[in-house]
Amino acid sequence: MLNLDTVQDAAARLDGVAHRTPVITSHTLDEVCGARIFLKCENFQRIGAFKFRGAYNVISRLSPAELERGVVAWSSGNHAQAVSLAARMMGSTATIIMPSDAPEAKVAATRGYGADVQFYDRVADDREAMGAALAESRGLTVIPPYEHYGIMAGQGTAALELLQEVGELDELRVPIGGGGLMAGSATAATVLHPDIRMIGVEPAAGDDTKRSLEAGERVRIAVPDTIADGQGAETPGELTFGVNRRLVRAVDLVTDDQLLQAMAFAFDRLKIVLEPSGATGLASVMFGLRPEPAAMVGVILSGGNVGLQRFRELMARAGASFA
Amino acid sequence: MLNLDTVQDAAARLDGVAHRTPVITSHTLDEVCGARIFLKCENFQRIGAFKFRGAYNVISRLSPAELERGVVAWSSGNHAQAVSLAARMMGSTATIIMPSDAPEAKVAATRGYGADVQFYDRVADDREAMGAALAESRGLTVIPPYEHYGIMAGQGTAALELLQEVGELDELRVPIGGGGLMAGSATAATVLHPDIRMIGVEPAAGDDTKRSLEAGERVRIAVPDTIADGQGAETPGELTFGVNRRLVRAVDLVTDDQLLQAMAFAFDRLKIVLEPSGATGLASVMFGLRPEPAAMVGVILSGGNVGLQRFRELMARAGASFA
Numbered sequence: 352m353l354n355l356d357t358v359q360d361a362a363a364r365l366d367g368v369a370h371r372t373p374v375i376t377s378h379t380l381d382e383v384c385g386a387r388i389f390l391k392c393e394n395f396q397r398i399g400a401f402k403f404r405g406a407y408n409v410i411s412r413l414s415p416a417e418l419e420r421g422v423v424a425w426s427s428g429n430h431a432q433a434v435s436l437a438a439r440m441m442g443s444t445a446t447i448i449m450p451s452d453a454p455e456a457k458v459a460a461t462r463g464y465g466a467d468v469q470f471y472d473r474v475a476d477d478r479e480a481m482g483a484a485l486a487e488s489r490g491l492t493v494i495p496p497y498e499h500y501g502i503m504a505g506q507g508t509a510a511l512e513l514l515q516e517v518g519e520l521d522e523l524r525v526p527i528g529g530g531g532l533m534a535g536s537a538t539a540a541t542v543l544h545p546d547i548r549m550i551g552v553e554p555a556a557g558d559d560t561k562r563s564l565e566a567g568e569r570v571r572i573a574v575p576d577t578i579a580d581g582q583g584a585e586t587p588g589e590l591t592f593g594v595n596r597r598l599v600r601a602v603d604l605v606t607d608d609q610l611l612q613a614m615a616f617a618f619d620r621l622k623i624v625l626e627p628s629g630a631t632g633l634a635s636v637m638f639g640l641r642p643e644p645a646a647m648v649g650v651i652l653s654g655g656n657v658g659l660q661r662f663r664e665l666m667a668r669a670g671a672s673f674a
Numbered sequence: 675m676l677n678l679d680t681v682q683d684a685a686a687r688l689d690g691v692a693h694r695t696p697v698i699t700s701h702t703l704d705e706v707c708g709a710r711i712f713l714k715c716e717n718f719q720r721i722g723a724f725k726f727r728g729a730y731n732v733i734s735r736l737s738p739a740e741l742e743r744g745v746v747a748w749s750s751g752n753h754a755q756a757v758s759l760a761a762r763m764m765g766s767t768a769t770i771i772m773p774s775d776a777p778e779a780k781v782a783a784t785r786g787y788g789a790d791v792q793f794y795d796r797v798a799d800d801r802e803a804m805g806a807a808l809a810e811s812r813g814l815t816v817i818p819p820y821e822h823y824g825i826m827a828g829q830g831t832a833a834l835e836l837l838q839e840v841g842e843l844d845e846l847r848v849p850i851g852g853g854g855l856m857a858g859s860a861t862a863a864t865v866l867h868p869d870i871r872m873i874g875v876e877p878a879a880g881d882d883t884k885r886s887l888e889a890g891e892r893v894r895i896a897v898p899d900t901i902a903d904g905q906g907a908e909t910p911g912e913l914t915f916g917v918n919r920r921l922v923r924a925v926d927l928v929t930d931d932q933l934l935q936a937m938a939f940a941f942d943r944l945k946i947v948l949e950p951s952g953a954t955g956l957a958s959v960m961f962g963l964r965p966e967p968a969a970m971v972g973v974i975l976s977g978g979n980v981g982l983q984r985f986r987e988l989m990a991r992a993g994a995s996f997a
Contacts, residue, residue: 373696375718394945395698456942615982619779622717622947622978655945659938663986 353500353594358507358539361408365508368411368440369404370396372509374516379620384636386648389520390621391513394629394655398460400581401509401532401653402426402433402496408505409494410437418443423491425449425471425478428457429581429654430496435464446485448478454580456658473583474574497531498588507535513649514543521645524632526653527551527560527602528582530591536651537598550641551595551602552631554579554610560587560595561602578607578665581628581654601641605634611669613637614662617652626657627665676823676917681830681862684731688831691734691763692727693719695832697839702943707959709971712843713944714836717952717978721783723904724832724855724976725749725756725819731828732817733760741766746814748772748794748801751780752904752977753819758787769808771801777903779981796906797897820854821911830858836972837866844968847955849976850874850883850925851905853914859974860921873964874918874925875954877902877933883910883918884925901930901988904951904977924964928957934992936960937985940975949980950988 375390393401410422418441424434425448438445445466449458450473461468469485471478486493495502509532510523523540525533537549553561557575563586571586587595605613610627613634617625625633632650640648657665698713716724733745741764747757748771761768768789772781773796785791792808794801809816818825832855833846846863848856860872876884880898886909894909910918928936933950936957940948948956955973963971980988 370699373698375696376693378720397701399943399945618947618985619982620722622715622722624941624945624947659942659989662941663989666982666986 353503353534353538355539355542357500357504358511358535361404361504362508362511364408364411365404365505368407371512372396374513375621375623377621384640386640386645388636389513389517389647389649390633391509391649391651392623393509393651393653394623394625398429398432398436399654399656400429400433400629401506401651402429403436404508405502405505405531406430406433406494407437407440409499409501410434410441410443412501413441413443413492417492420490420492421446422494423448423482423485424494424496425482426496428453429656431461431466432457432464434494435461435466439465446491448482454658454661456661457656460656497529498590500590503531503535503538503591503594505535506532507539509651510536511539513651514540517647517649519544520547520647520649522548522550522641523649524550524552524635525651526582526628526631527553528628529584529588530560530595531588532651532653533599534591534594538594541598548600548643549598551599552635553602553604554582554631555604555606557582557584558602558604559584560592561604563587563592564596564599564602578610578627579631581626582631603635605631605638609634609638611665615666615669624655624657624662625652626654629654676826676857676861678862678865680823680827681834681858684727684827685831685834687731687734688727688828691730694835695719697836698944698946700944707963709963709968711959712836712840712970712972713956714832714972714974715946716832716974716976717946717948721752721755721759722977722979723752723756723952724829724974725752726759727831728825728828728854729753729756729817730760730763732822732824733757733764733766735824736764736815740815743813743815744769745817746771746805746808747817747819748805749819751776752979754780754784754789755787757817758784758789762788769814771805777981777984779984780979783979820852821913823913826854826858826861826914826917828858829855830862832974833859834862836974837863840970840972842867843870843970843972845871845873845964846972847873847875847958848974849905849951849954850876851951852907852911853883853918854911855974855976856922857914857917861917864921871923871966872921874922875958876925876927877905877954878927878929880905880907881925881927882907883915884927886910886915887919887922887925901933901950902954904949905954926958928954928961932957932961934988938989938992947978947980948975949977952977
């Protein structure tokens, strides 16, 4: 089940465990956008991204026997750290299956939380099959990145907190990878404020949810070539899409260049660090609001795990315009 | 006059005008330090540094005739932006005297607020004489960076907010340049919590206040060679030192290399951008707490105006250890 009650239940479970992340505003950004923008800083969340919310919500409800056997997860990065930390906090152990090209900062951080990291090839291997085999042979509980109503409910607490702090919003912009953050956020937000417009944001090269919404069914795209490594899904989740097709008004696309500009703006003007996927919502408001009038726009900044070295490389790639 | 009342009066004046900046915590940092650390993020303040508080507190109290004639200030950067923005908000105009080697980001931002920028040579020229001459010839009101009780009272609102949010602290770490932020913070904090230890932090090369406290009188040092450009004072202010000699328990020193490591930690783990001077308090807790036990330590992160290009240069200088 996923509804306002389960999101509120997750919020109670996360109270005092997750950070209640700040909402930041900027006069400069408001002038750029022609609207009041409220940035929910999940880059300040534990493990540096919203993913901790869902992982802890699910793992904290496992039985003592399940915790004793351990958990397994596959992830391009932030979910890996989230599961590792939540497992450690609950006295359990995590096995994490990561793509072999995952950013080094994320691999190191995951290991830092005590997890056993195993790699797969993003193109050649089937990570779900690997995970299922491990779960079967060792009795591990699979913690999926988004295809789980408990995960979605946990992620939705970010939107819940934002609305509690700001009150009414005309729009809420939410990055979509697998769709869990959006599904939880949209579920909570549209019950509390039925008129709110839920706008998803995807990298232009990873527009599987936008295409799927337009087609009315889940569409599969090629492995996306984008710097937004947290949004590399080839197709929406079945459960998440079932929610998002009902509640998401539209999906905006942002290019890698726009993401780099948003990351640079965040650094220079907001003084915050965003990873590429964490900057999609910011890029979407910086480079054009939607045709409908929107005086008050919420944006979930989903994560900040870019790492100093990769940030320097990305900004160098972006060239002299950000110097 | 500088006392708790004048700091609270400044807080009322700044309410709804300045950002009430968030206080951030980090389990990782707490583990590094062996204490609970509360980071007051003045890098998120308007113009990117605490300086807005003092400037607005003073300029908003000028008479209509004074506002009509305009204000003048000299500054290594953040005070310049603060005076420019506060003047614009009050319908006045600002003339800013800046060192010719001020970071380009700070010059551009100051001009962006509509100020008339005039340069001086940090070694050869006397900026105070330049400012006084301009004030005399054009009838401008001088807004000093720290030698003014209204400036100090404004800066002290940062500590006031931190204590309101966190409650009791064993220590409060405050960067010292001219000493205005410390004087205002110490005045408010020591009345509210008489047992609190006020610890100043200076760059090792710019230890004028530490030496002055040890000598019992204001000492002048050579122009400091440090990346902490906001703490380039050669001697403490007369008014600020009068306050700080009574209320500051000790001053800790941090090296430029420690500042770079603190800036990198802030980027990688806290996901926030700090300029070198803004990182002095963080560096001081990362590289060793004081002998006295301190369970709860507040740190004022004073600013984040480093600029993307200079940040990249500084991190490159820091070398492969931060890669």
